[in-house]
Amino acid sequence: MIAALLLLSGCESARHDQLIELGFTRPYLDGYQDGCHSRKEQAVTHHDGFRQDPERMYDDQKYANGWQDGYEQCYASNTE
Numbered sequence: 001m002i003a004a005l006l007l008l009s010g011c012e013s014a015r016h017d018q019l020i021e022l023g024f025t026r027p028y029l030d031g032y033q034d035g036c037h038s039r040k041e042q043a044v045t046h047h048d049g050f051r052q053d054p055e056r057m058y059d060d061q062k063y064a065n066g067w068q069d070g071y072e073q074c075y076a077s078n079t080e
Contacts, residue, residue, distance in 0.1 A: 015073065024066070027056070031066025032073075039074035 015036075019029055030053075038050040054065040 025062050027062040027070075028066035030034050031056070031060075031063035031068075032070035033066075033070075035067035036071030036074040037070075038067075039071045 016029065016033065019032060024032075034051045034053070038052065041051070052067060053063065057067065058064075
């Protein structure tokens with residue numbers, strides 16, 4: 001299980017680097033990281049371990065889009 005978590009962490013950082021290279025903004029990247037963390041935490045604990053900034057979810061569309069994308073992408077990674 002620890003090896004799987006390390007592998008997922010490596011995939012997350014590689015994906016984060018790819019998004020930076022593609023020119024995604026800091027708010028999107030912050031949201032992506034929080035969404036991904038939330039999905040992985042939920043998969044491990046089976047509880048809602050969401051890491052999310054409610055103000056930014058409401059006020060910053062880029063953060064909200066990044067959060068949703070990160071949540072969905074890490075879910076796909078966990079099901080493989």
